[in-house]
Amino acid sequence: MDEIRQALGAPLSRESGESLSDQIVRAVAARIDDRHLRSGARMPSIRQFAKAHGVSAFTVVNSYDRLVAMGYLESRRGAGFFVRERAPLAPQRQPAEASVAGRPLDVVWLIRNLFRQAPPQFSPGSGVLPAEWLDGPAVSNALRAIGRQNSHGLLAYGTPAGFLPLRQQLQRKLAELEIAAEPDQIVTTVGVTQAVDLVARELCQNGDAVFVDDPGWFLMFGSLSMQGLKVIGIPRLADGPDIAQLAALAAQHKPRLCIITSVLHNPSSTSLSAAKAFQVLRLAQEHGFAIVEDDIYCDLHPGAPTQPVTRLAALDQLQQVIYLGGFSKSMSANLRVGFIATSRERAQRLTDRKMLSTLTTSELTERVVYKILSEGVYRKHADRLRARLDAARPKALREIEAAGLHVPTAPPAGLFVWADAGRDTNVLAERAMAEGILLAPGSLFSPSQLPSTFMRLNIAALGEPTVWRFLQRELAR
Amino acid sequence: MDEIRQALGAPLSRESGESLSDQIVRAVAARIDDRHLRSGARMPSIRQFAKAHGVSAFTVVNSYDRLVAMGYLESRRGAGFFVRERAPLAPQRQPAEASVAGRPLDVVWLIRNLFRQAPPQFSPGSGVLPAEWLDGPAVSNALRAIGRQNSHGLLAYGTPAGFLPLRQQLQRKLAELEIAAEPDQIVTTVGVTQAVDLVARELCQNGDAVFVDDPGWFLMFGSLSMQGLKVIGIPRLADGPDIAQLAALAAQHKPRLCIITSVLHNPSSTSLSAAKAFQVLRLAQEHGFAIVEDDIYCDLHPGAPTQPVTRLAALDQLQQVIYLGGFSKSMSANLRVGFIATSRERAQRLTDRKMLSTLTTSELTERVVYKILSEGVYRKHADRLRARLDAARPKALREIEAAGLHVPTAPPAGLFVWADAGRDTNVLAERAMAEGILLAPGSLFSPSQLPSTFMRLNIAALGEPTVWRFLQRELAR
Numbered sequence: 001m002d003e004i005r006q007a008l009g010a011p012l013s014r015e016s017g018e019s020l021s022d023q024i025v026r027a028v029a030a031r032i033d034d035r036h037l038r039s040g041a042r043m044p045s046i047r048q049f050a051k052a053h054g055v056s057a058f059t060v061v062n063s064y065d066r067l068v069a070m071g072y073l074e075s076r077r078g079a080g081f082f083v084r085e086r087a088p089l090a091p092q093r094q095p096a097e098a099s100v101a102g103r104p105l106d107v108v109w110l111i112r113n114l115f116r117q118a119p120p121q122f123s124p125g126s127g128v129l130p131a132e133w134l135d136g137p138a139v140s141n142a143l144r145a146i147g148r149q150n151s152h153g154l155l156a157y158g159t160p161a162g163f164l165p166l167r168q169q170l171q172r173k174l175a176e177l178e179i180a181a182e183p184d185q186i187v188t189t190v191g192v193t194q195a196v197d198l199v200a201r202e203l204c205q206n207g208d209a210v211f212v213d214d215p216g217w218f219l220m221f222g223s224l225s226m227q228g229l230k231v232i233g234i235p236r237l238a239d240g241p242d243i244a245q246l247a248a249l250a251a252q253h254k255p256r257l258c259i260i261t262s263v264l265h266n267p268s269s270t271s272l273s274a275a276k277a278f279q280v281l282r283l284a285q286e287h288g289f290a291i292v293e294d295d296i297y298c299d300l301h302p303g304a305p306t307q308p309v310t311r312l313a314a315l316d317q318l319q320q321v322i323y324l325g326g327f328s329k330s331m332s333a334n335l336r337v338g339f340i341a342t343s344r345e346r347a348q349r350l351t352d353r354k355m356l357s358t359l360t361t362s363e364l365t366e367r368v369v370y371k372i373l374s375e376g377v378y379r380k381h382a383d384r385l386r387a388r389l390d391a392a393r394p395k396a397l398r399e400i401e402a403a404g405l406h407v408p409t410a411p412p413a414g415l416f417v418w419a420d421a422g423r424d425t426n427v428l429a430e431r432a433m434a435e436g437i438l439l440a441p442g443s444l445f446s447p448s449q450l451p452s453t454f455m456r457l458n459i460a461a462l463g464e465p466t467v468w469r470f471l472q473r474e475l476a477r
Numbered sequence: 478m479d480e481i482r483q484a485l486g487a488p489l490s491r492e493s494g495e496s497l498s499d500q501i502v503r504a505v506a507a508r509i510d511d512r513h514l515r516s517g518a519r520m521p522s523i524r525q526f527a528k529a530h531g532v533s534a535f536t537v538v539n540s541y542d543r544l545v546a547m548g549y550l551e552s553r554r555g556a557g558f559f560v561r562e563r564a565p566l567a568p569q570r571q572p573a574e575a576s577v578a579g580r581p582l583d584v585v586w587l588i589r590n591l592f593r594q595a596p597p598q599f600s601p602g603s604g605v606l607p608a609e610w611l612d613g614p615a616v617s618n619a620l621r622a623i624g625r626q627n628s629h630g631l632l633a634y635g636t637p638a639g640f641l642p643l644r645q646q647l648q649r650k651l652a653e654l655e656i657a658a659e660p661d662q663i664v665t666t667v668g669v670t671q672a673v674d675l676v677a678r679e680l681c682q683n684g685d686a687v688f689v690d691d692p693g694w695f696l697m698f699g700s701l702s703m704q705g706l707k708v709i710g711i712p713r714l715a716d717g718p719d720i721a722q723l724a725a726l727a728a729q730h731k732p733r734l735c736i737i738t739s740v741l742h743n744p745s746s747t748s749l750s751a752a753k754a755f756q757v758l759r760l761a762q763e764h765g766f767a768i769v770e771d772d773i774y775c776d777l778h779p780g781a782p783t784q785p786v787t788r789l790a791a792l793d794q795l796q797q798v799i800y801l802g803g804f805s806k807s808m809s810a811n812l813r814v815g816f817i818a819t820s821r822e823r824a825q826r827l828t829d830r831k832m833l834s835t836l837t838t839s840e841l842t843e844r845v846v847y848k849i850l851s852e853g854v855y856r857k858h859a860d861r862l863r864a865r866l867d868a869a870r871p872k873a874l875r876e877i878e879a880a881g882l883h884v885p886t887a888p889p890a891g892l893f894v895w896a897d898a899g900r901d902t903n904v905l906a907e908r909a910m911a912e913g914i915l916l917a918p919g920s921l922f923s924p925s926q927l928p929s930t931f932m933r934l935n936i937a938a939l940g941e942p943t944v945w946r947f948l949q950r951e952l953a954r
């Protein structure tokens with residue numbers, strides 16, 4: 001019976017708002033994509049499946065039929081249902097190169113897995129907080145409240161630059177970070193991902209060099225590389241970029257843009273020191289490149305009174321620095337609300353570009369974020385989130401070390417730990433995947449994609465004993 | 478007092494869910510951007526404004542202060558508040574050229590105006606239905622219902638290809654149009670605008686030629702041109718593209734892509750004949766270009782039993798045709814839900830590309846659309862919408878002709894009328910703007926941007942006598 005339950009991965013819920021059949025289809029499809037269920041594997045019979053999951057045979061028949069229609073299963077007459085042979089999802093791993101520009105991206109495979117709803121307890125490689133750490137009721141309450149208001153505002157296109165009350169709220173949020181930005185300097189986007197896409201399209205042309213943190217946020221490498229840009233990694237140290245390397249590479253490549261996460265860098269959760277921040281800005285001025293400061297983890301940082309923090313935009317006041325923020329990590333990734341803060345003139349040009357890419361963003365989701373921000377609910381939620389992460393971090397670090405991993409820089413805040421496994425984490429991640437565990441190997445976080453002994457672990461997704469057993473066993477080999 | 482009311486454009490609402498101060502700021506800013514309020518104009522005094530609009534002096538002070546901070550107004554000591562001198566929003570009109578590739582777009586100016594929430598009765602050039610024609614309660618009800626469900630689904634990233642139940646619903650919708658598409662052939666997007674952006678980025682490279690309808694949807698010209706593509710217009714006749722021209726231009730330019738609105742073409746509301754559809758597909762095969770069929774006005778068409786209709790995707794079954802649809806015109810532009818239907822393999826590649834552009838789309842807005850579609854509310858709403866347009870059309874056509882305009886092809890369905898004013902409609906649109914009326918001059922609908930005597934009128938936005946008085950007076954000159 002256990003084996004049959006495994007066909008599904010997670011228990012069915014009658015309260016999720018999703019039909020049982022939808023849940024079965026989604027879960028089985030995910031397990032096939034994730035290779036938990038292998039090509040050719042026989043599915044439980046209708047009767048067995050129905051009994052194991054407490055659903056009607058009708059529901060199972062309907063779900064299996066849909067999975068056949070979607071190409072996941074095939075029905076063999078008299079023999080039952082089998083997982084169908086599928087074309088591989090992504091090209092084979094390519095040999096490492098200095099730049100990812102122009103070639104198929106390996107990261108796509110991991111991204112597909114990371115952004116599917118896998119059970120969080122088996123996803124220590126995940127980049128987000130589990131749903132139960134977030135403030136679901138705040139989102140639901142905001143939706144019901146907006147659903148009771150006059151509906152006219154929910155029908156027309158929103159304002160091109162974004163919902164004005166939200167931009168005014170963001171002005172206040174930025175002021176607290178010592179960044180002065182009027183509402184007409186702020187443009188909302190479909191998450192930070194669209195912000196990076198728009199800024200790079202505005203400032204760069206095909207073949208231009210763009211600097212990123214190495215290690216850094218891999219989706220961004222893909223996005224820049226898709227635009228035909230030369231993505232060049234700047235070694236990231238515990239207190240920020242390697243300045244000597246940054247200077248040398250800037251002289252060599254004349255980049256248009258340097259993208260940096262100054263606060264709680266992904267994957268290491270370390271932050272930029274004041275001295276490094278100043279040096280980065282000087283180099284930007286000397287070599288004439290713009291800086292994109294990606295501050296998506298802003299609200300996971302306790303703030304200057306508790307831990308030192310320096311933002312590039314606070315020093316430079318949006319002259320050479322373009323500041324990006326959003327709420328996918330700390331409120332809801334689903335809403336897709338991010339923003340750009342920059343000079344008035346550049347904000348106008350980015351708004352025009354946004355119109356040509358997605359016309360406007362959804363004002364509905366921006367109203368939800370505005371409501372949660374403006375009513376003070378969010379501030380309390382962020383406080384709780386940080387307290388919970390702070391409570392989980394020491395235990396996680398102890399267990400990581402006990403499992404045989406080494407953490408060179410233990411972060412004092414944030415979601416991630418960048419840990420050294422002492423062996424190729426690509427191999428480790430492949431073995432983990434075979435056991436239904438999602439790891440994030442270090443190779444993905446470098447534009448070179450070279451094999452790495454590091455991997456990223458999510459402090460909020462380390463509770464499952466199976467994961468520790470796997471790591472201990474593998475690292476003891 | 479009338480003059481003071483005019484500073485605002487539309488009455489304030491205490492039930493809109495937006496604060497009075499937010500409403501004042503938005504309305505005054507819009508009237509300044511729209512040039513209803515000219516640079517240097519003196520604003521009503523705090524006391525006059527408060528009295529005229531029945532709000533407190535405090536609210537007015539707060540609103541004026543915010544407008545000063547935003548750069549719209551300036552305060553002159555002892556003299557009051559004045560509209561500030563602002564830099565022009567867009568570059569001066571450029572001389573017409575054969576292609577818009579690579580140069581600043583004139584359309585941006587109109588787009589900015591069209592996508593601001595101007596009073597619909599003064600916007601016969603608008604491209605959308607007024608909010609009161611749409612089913613606001615359906616959206617509000619869906620929001621409240623989703624707000625009562627388990628909130629977990631509102632927090633995590635959605636599925637990369639889009640909310641599965643919605644894609645299943647779209648499969649059924651497409652089946653009714655005789656287009657067979659499994660859910661894994663469908664990718665949701667941020668409106669049709671993102672769909673065009675993704676498809677063009679997937680299929681074309683810098684410098685490639687792309688064919689569009691001329692006249693056609695101007696935002697698309699801007700989007701393609703931003704990508705460095707050569708945008709070439711194919712003359713659009715009453716029954717579809719000029720086939721001889723299409724053949725000649727295809728031989729000359731070897732386009733990668735031809736984008737066509739087959740049903741209720743914008744701006745003429747005419748549709749492709751069966752014979753033309755077949756000829757277009759033959760040329761696509763002969764010259765090896767893909768076809769993007771933009772079917773955004775789908776649900777404003779009564780369907781084959783009532784009026785003949787031929788969709789390219791129904792003939793070709795998503796081989797060379799990539800089908801785009803969405804709900805911005807007939808349900809809500811605010812939700813930003815569109816989709817692409819194509820081959821399985823291309824859908825996977827477009828999903829990867831979507832992830833690199835916006836990661837996922839908001840599952841929340843897709844759940845709203847799914848709920849409205851699946852509960853049958855939408856079908857009834859679309860029926861009512863068509864009936865209301867059918868009732869308004871004959872009167873609108875009579876009044877258009879009476880005002881001195883000529884409509885060469887009176888459309889039997891849809892939202893628009895493409896009318897000939899017998900004089901340069903750029904000039905007409907500028908005069909209209911000075912009187913607070915938004916027209917959509919023909920030059921905008923052509924990639925050549927040449928002056929045109931045509932303009933687009935929105936049947937649902939022609940009720941205001943001021944508009945008719947303006948047109949009669951101007952066209953009698």
